[in-house]
Amino acid sequence: MPAKLDYQRFIDAADGWITGRPGTVVLVFFVLTAGFAVGLPSVSTESGTEQFSEEVPAEQALQDVNDKFSDPFAPDEGSTQLIQREENVLSKQGLLRMLRVQERMADDPDMRVVSTESAARIVARQLDPSAATLEEEIDAVERATPSEIRVAVGTLARENPGFASLLSDDFNPTAAYASATVGIVRHEVPTGISSGSGQGGASPLEPIQLEAVYVADAAGGDIVVFGSGVISQEFGTVIGDSLLIVVPAAVFFIILFLVVAYRDLVDLVLGTLALGMAIIWTFGFMGFAGIAFSQILIAVPPLLLAVGIDFGIHAINRYREERLVEDDPVRAMRTTTDQLLVAFFIVTATTVIGFSSNLVSGLLPIREFGVVAAIGIVFTFLVFGVFLPALKLYTDDLRERYPIPTLSQSPIGSEGSSLGGVLSVGVSLAKRIPVLLLLVAVVSSGYAAYYASGIDTSFSQEQFLPPEETADFYDVLPEPFKPGEYTITATINFLEDNFESSEDDETVIFVEGPMERNSALESMWKAGEDPPDTFVRDGRHARETSIVTVILAYQERDPAFDALVARNDRNANGIPDQNLDEVYDYLFTSPARGQTLEYLTEDRRNARVVYAVKADESDADVTDDTRAVAERYRMGATATGSIVVFKAISDIIFESAIVSLGLAIAGTAAFLVFIYWVLEGRATLGIANLVPIVVTVAFVAGSMRYLGFSLNAFTATVLAMTIGLGIDYSVHLTHRYIDERELQPTVLSALSRTVYGTGGALLGSVLTTMFGIGVLVLSVFPAIGDFGLIAALSVFYAFVASLVVLPSALVVWERLFGAGGVDAATPGADRSGGVSGPTTTTD
Template sequence: MAGFDHERLVERASTLVTERPERVVLAFLLVTAAFAVGLGNVSTEAGTSQFASGIPAEEALSDVQREFGPPFGADAGTTQLIQRNRNVLSKPAMLRMLRTQERVEEREDLRVTGTSSAASVVARTVDPSATTTEAQIRALEGATPTEVRRAVRENVDNPAFTGSVSSDFNRESVSASATIAVVTHELPGGLSSGAAAGQGGTSPLTPIQQRVERVVANGDADVTVFGSGVLAAEFSQVITDSLLVVTPAAVVLIVSFLVVAYRDLLDLLLGTVTLLMAVVWTFGFLGLAGIPFSQMMIAVPPLLLAVGIDFGIHVVNRYREDRDDLGVDGAMNAATRQLLVAFFIVTGTTVIGFLSNFASDLGPIRDFGLVAAVGILFTFLLFGVFLPAAKVWLDRRRNRIPVPTYSQRPLGAEGTRLARALRGGVSIARVAPLAFLVLVLASAVGAGAYATGVDTSFSDEDFLPPEESPAYLEALPEPFAPADYSVVGTLNFLEDNFESTNDGEVTVYVEGRLQRDTALEELHRMGEDPPDSFVSDGRRAESTSIVTVVLDQAERDPEFRRLVARNDRDGNGIPDRNLGEVYDYLLASSASGEVSQHLAEDRRSTRVVYTTKADASQGAITADARTVADRHRADATATGNTVVFKAVSDLIFESAVTSLAVALALTGAFLLVVYRLLEGYASLGVANTVPILVSVAAVAATMRLAGISFNAFTATILAITIGLGIDYSVHVTHRFVDERREHGLFDALDRTVRGTGGALTGSMLTTTTGIGVLVFAVLSVLGQFGVLTALSILYSFLASMLVLPSTLVVWNRALGLDPERPLGEDARSTEDDRTPSGTPSATD
């Protein structure tokens, strides 16, 4: 006997299911009602900022935004008005832009504090007194086309003009195909557009920019609206649209396969209701626990369906195997006795697989792991206790329920084509198990080595829909048709047509006493001999900082120039003493606004913004920015979106590797302990793990072969492969041990792959299809996640059917067990080489 008496617990559960099914069903329905209350509390969270929380580079970026933002009680946000036309610099086109600006300014609910555009610059050139948009419209209306063109030519070197027109601006013909106007909004204090957009994927600019879109749409301008609010809105919209597309498709496909698997309407309805209850419990928990629903959570329902379908088919299939011989109660008692133990092992390993994501430093991945793990526990209770009880209750009344019964024959029954196909692994195990196992493991090692080249990625585009939705999505009827997304197309347009958006930037945040004599010299030296990814001006990096503010002010202000000269001991134009006096002068001058953008009020922190090359990689920019930051003697941190995204990308890879290692280690330990306690053979845990190692290597190699990177979604795939894939090998191993107690080695394997293998086949077909529908999601990375998860299940099924039989034969030989004799009390070996009675036995 095993060292742990689990039979009593299983007996109590089986008795409860068969003797008091009505009470069990009622109790579970009441719990479902309680969890349903939590559904109304579920909030959403989207976007990239949720992943960056707590990262040093992100914290430095938040400090920069807080310390060098506008020094007012209310924060500022901006909206871009993008005009596209054959010539946006023609008089009619510029008038349309100005009138659009005017309509936006007139709406009090848009909280507009100012607007600027190329048209505004040209109008002020025509009439310098035109300081309002209304006056600028009058100025352009009264100007001739010749005067307008002359005003444009006067501004060809004016950054305020050239920075807002597209890169195809032609000075000779005075034409350009696009221009950008900027609308500045006043926001409530503490709700800056950038920071707030990171809170739950929402932005205080979202409702404002949505109203701006309506204002623009009502006009006659060829203008589109863009900004962080529009970006945040699409982050959230893509979740809704993905669920609207994926959920119905999953339901249709899963029900179709369940019809084949159950072949009975009552069983189909019972399995479907139990699946729905699992989803309600899980997302009710989400609301009650206050965990937001993020893009990653879209994958939770398919994962619950995967495990739930597997459990449901196993219960019904195992019950049907004994239904004719043992009757309703006896068949369910036998099914629960055998399956509850298997379900417990499966649940334990699956939960370990998901909870291994707690090793990640990324909050959304930890939340995903927790919710998925809790959902699997709920699924275990529902399919291990509720469904059997409900099945008993229904079958006792089946004759009184006016629903036809089609087939109660189990999948993989003797004589079927499926049974013959499932015996392939057993046939190999009969002929050359060791050679086959060595070949498979060598291939897995090769696949794992190949998989080390998998890339990592993290960007806004991972969370946004494609620029053009696939035709099959566009063809869907309402309400399933996705929205008309514009963000990615607009971002690509800006990158392609505006030089100012081609080059990027990176920030070095410096903390220290900025009034010490050498402070500005040290900042200045940071930009010497710039690295390759930085844009250079001679031998210096192109940058803006408090140093450039000093140099610019000295160039246009003679009095300040003399102040700098008096305090510049080495004559290089950078003051190196009495810096407090220098700062005081700047703050009292017209440069005070520029100072506040680069020097903190307490003069203990500053930022230096470097321009980076458009073609430089995220990794190169981050490495070079950190190199430049290290040149400073004080505490300097490289930051900016590029650096933050690279840091998240690195953490994603670390999460994937760490979660895999933790999942493998804990799953292996769990299986060793469980099989030792329940079956007396710890080494069964090792045999049980072999198919999973093969599956993990195959999934990782497939990622590289298909060009799929580790990203915010796929970072969890290897741990999930362990969590879900172990399901198949556990069911086979546990059924094998049960059969082996009564039959010889190969008879036990044959009965296992036909009985359990039949259920696993139905489960595999249903779950791979149900999860595979994620490929239809609007988010392409979610589609990648769905494909990889479906493949991980397929690989796990194939490994369990083809590799595990040979593994069990090798295990049987390693223990010296007689393949012809059943495992009896006198033949079973234990880990301490002794039976419970003290009689020596074979060593495990």
């Protein structure tokens, strides 16, 4: 046997505290829990896509664009949409309803209204051109007859192109009919509105728009208030509703399995208390660390509950088994913790490696998920590895002194059971065809991994939206668990279905350089010639909006400006190519100043160019073509815009998933090799331990593609997480096998005892983990439900691979690196042990 490092002194020290001073240990943990509870009120929520785009270079460029190309002296403004429907909005009653809602909002100083606009206001001013206020416009509509309103609507339809854009697609100017309209209310806000591509973050418009909801409701009719504040508020509500459903459901299933596993009220309370403590520690840490609770972190509580129950079952069950042969509870617990702390440590370390691999992600929320999950697993190890054994020993001492009822203290699982026969199928295969089984596992895993290479990667606003309609089963939930009604998705779909939108999308290029250089405008315009296929064309040129198009348009409105441009246009193409500072000076002092500032900064150092792109083109093609056009610019140019930002995030998600998976596998392999060298002096045992988890990852990835799942902001963490959670089963089996190999005469008898002894506990563990994580399918967010389903599937695969593949891997490992043949007796082993006598030991 190769030499092993002496680690036992550390285990003995922990054993000494747990069994020698259980009351002190329990008190210390309660004090720590109270300390972490202080951080709970500091936990905030964050939602939507904005959090994922914060550190993406294209997003930072887009924010620079939006910040720079606006009037720096203008107050920050945000807008509220008033969506009126379910009636003829052009009837007298419909027009008055919209006008009165806008009037009430404008009269409320808390709503900070700067301006309002609507089809109703346009009609009122057509009826009475002298009307200058909402009150006067209301009077104009009240005085008008239905026929006068029809005439006004018909005139506006012919003469005002912008009028129809505020009305639904079924607008009939002859009948003066439309089933829906959109009114706009602009507000001055005390803090800035997000200037990026994301949505869902905290919005200063939230209190304003919530007040607007009350105003609209008081006016009667069906007027829906929509805007960033409503989105922010509803995203926060959905997170709370999801937690209110998912966490109790996870607790319910876990307690159900605890009842079956423990069959004792006191032990049930102890296990539940430990679970609650792990959650409090984790959320308290988030509060102290300033990590906001986001949609992706909804998965953390079920994960911790699932892992915690796994540890709890092993700890309580192993102690009960030791009590069958040891009357002294202290010695029984010392034996329990002496063995379990090692297994728990290995499981915790590998799980932390799996979660921590997400720290390489370029997206902050995924990194935060990795940090919170890893810290939570460490807390779970401490609570269930140290606190729960000490509390169990302390309460058992109280049972002996006081009449505390004890229902059952018998362990679960025994050799010779029908369940053990089913679970030992992997041992039977290892006895007959271990090499062939490993070859089949390698080939099938390779094919699954190759098949998974075609999995899609996506990132979109829709993945963060609540469903338009919740599933029917939510209706049977009692309050307060029953979720509310969500309007965001329904409102967005209504706008898309009923209002004309631009047939084209947009992409943006942010230009940095001296815009007064003579060639600046010519080179900018030339970059749009012969555009890529995804760009919309106007002849041979891309359809663009820029400072060049502002100049071309203003020439037609101002003869003096036209003459100025002509004097400085040497090639007579309408684009000035000398004395550009004079041209810009004229624009900045003209009525076109506002429009100029949208495309050129006042210091003439930056420009914004907006290109129209075809709506049916893929984000990947649009992004590639936008970057290609940006490379045509002689000055510094950055491709940006929402399409480019979301594609960049999608690329980062894919890269993060692959890199974190590679790091998780490499880190876990290195740790297992090291830890088995430390514990057993056999480093190669770590490689055998890793075989089933590699098989699991390949099959999980292949199943994701087969079932139609994509790698997105939520599922990108699943593959690395599979290693963290799935390694649990192979570690428990391998660690138990090491102990049995010292006692049994052959490898196969040791494997048989391993599976019979620990298989039952692992089955209970996999059921609680699957249900604990699987309850995420109940989340109001469909993306979180997908995450829960895939995570539960990965746990099941890991369990099956550990029972079926690991025995053959250990047999082959014994042939290559073991002390003797597979059927040879271990020197010094008790040959009378065989596989016949009963055993219930499990870790």
